[in-house]
Amino acid sequence: MPFLLIDFPSFNPIAVAIGPFAIRWYALAYIGGIVLGWLYARSLLKNERLWGGPAPISLVQIDDFILWVTLGIILGGRTGYVLFYNLPFFIEHPTAIFRLWEGGMSFHGGFLGCVIAAVWFARRNHIPILSLGDVATAVGPIGLFLGRIANFINGELWGRATDPSLPWAMIFPNDVAHLPRHPSQLYEAGMEGILLFTVLAVMIRFGALKRPGMVLGAFILIYGLTRIAGEQFREPDVQLGFLWGGLTMGMLLSIPMLIVGGILIVWAVRRGAPGPLEAIR
Template identity: 65%
Template sequence: MPLLVIPYPTFDPVLIHIGPLAIRWYALAYIFGILIGWAYARVLIRSERLWGGKAPFTVVVFDDFVLWVTFGIILGGRIGYVLFYNLPFFAAHPLEIFQLWQGGMSFHGGFTGCVLAVVLFARKRGLSILSLGDLTCAVGPIGLFLGRIANFINGELWGRPADVPWAMVFPTGGPIPRHPSQLYEATLEGLVLFIALAVMIRMGALKRPGLIVGAFATLYAIARSTCEFFREPDAQLGFLWGGATMGQLLSIPLFIAGLAFIAYAMKHPARSP
C-alpha cells in the first residue's frame, strides 16, 4: 500500500443542466479542443516564415475544413470504439452506438476519420494533402489533452493498481489505489507532444510536407504505448496477444506509418519562397 493516497476529487460529469439538456465535461472537451485548435491553426497559416512562403491554403479554406474534420473525428472515434473495443456489446445493443454522451471514443478510430476528412477535403479543393495533414496534426494534441482531462473528471479509464504516493482511489475502480493514468496521458499525449511539434514547426518542419504527420504518429504511438503500461485494460478485452493491450497493438501500425511519412518528407527538398 502507498504511504499516501491522494483523495480523488469527485466531479459531477455534468457541468450544468439547462432544462432537459445536460452539458457534460466530456462534450466540452471536444468543443474547446476544436475551437482552440482552430484558433492555433489560423495563427500558423498566417505565418509565411513557417511555410517557406505563403501557406498552401488560406484561413478561409481552413475554416471550411473544420466542419469536415469535426465529423471525421467524432464518427471515426465512435466507430473505432465500437469495432475495436466493444463490438459484442454494441451488436446486442445497437441503439447505444448513438449515445455519445455516455463516452466511448477510440483515438485510433478518430485519427482514421481525421485522415479521411483531410484526404477527401484536400482532393475536393485541390490542396496539398500532406500540408493539410501537417496542420491538422499540429493542433491535434490540444484536443488530446482536454479529452484526457475529461476522462479524469469522469473518473474513467483509470490506471492499474499502484503503490506510488500519488495513487488515487477512483469511485468506479474499487477500493484499490490506482495510477491516475488519465493525467499521464494528458501530459505525454497532450502537453509533451504539443511542445515537441511546436518546436519542430519553429525549426521549419512545415516546409517539408508530411513531416509533422509522421512526427505526430510516431510520437503519439510511443506516448500511448508507454501510458498503456500504467492504464488498466478495458474489462471486456483485458490483455491480448503477448500481454499487450489493444491501445498498444493499434499503435504499432501507427508508429510504422509515422516513420514512413518522416522518411518521405526528409527525402524531398524543403519548400522555399
C-alpha cells in the first residue's frame, strides 16, 4: 500500500445503542439538520433589518412548518430514490420501499417534496411562497453538510478510483474492488454545505431576503453547480452506472436546477424589493 494512502477511519454507523434500540449517525444527521435549521430560520425571522421591516412569516408559522418540511424531505427523498435510482428493484420488492433504515434517499426527490410542502403550507397560511422558500433554502446547507458527513461515516457513496499517490486517497471498507478512491462525500460536504451556506449567508447579509426568490434561486443554481462538480469525483450508483455521454443521474437531475435557479434570480432582480405593505401581505 502506498505510504501516502489514508486508512479509512473505523467508524461505527450506530451512534447510540440501548438493547435492540439503535440510533444511526444518518438519522442524527437528519435530526440535527432539521433542529439547527429551525433555530437558524428563527434567527433570520427575528432580524427585521434583513427584511427591511417585519418578516412576512411569524415564528409560530415557521415552528409549524418544520413538521411539513420534515415530511416533505422524507417522503420526497424516498420517492425520488425509488423512481430515479432503483425502480426495477423496488418493483420486484415493493415492501422494501418502506425499509428506510436500509438507506436510499434522493436529494432531488427530497427537494421536490420540500417545494410541495412549502407551496401547500404557504397557501394554507396566506404567506408569501417565495419568502418561505428563501428561508427554507437558506438553512438547507446545514442538513446537506451533516448528511454528507453521515455518508462518509457510513463509508457509502464513495468517490471514483484515483491515483494512489493522491495524499488523501482512501480505501473504503465496503469497496469490494479495494481501490484507492476520492473521499467525495467530504468534497460534497464542503461544496454543498460550507460553500453554499457561506454564499447564501453573505447574500442575506447584503439584503437578499428583501427580494423574494433571490435566495431560493441562488440555492437551486449553486447546488446544481456544486452537485455536478461533485459528481465528477463520485462513483455512480452501481445499478445505474454512467448514462448518456458519461453523465450520471445526479448530473442529469441537476441540469434543470441551473435553468430554474437562473430564472428565479433574474425574476427577483427585475421585480425588485417589495414595499412595506406588500412584504407583510
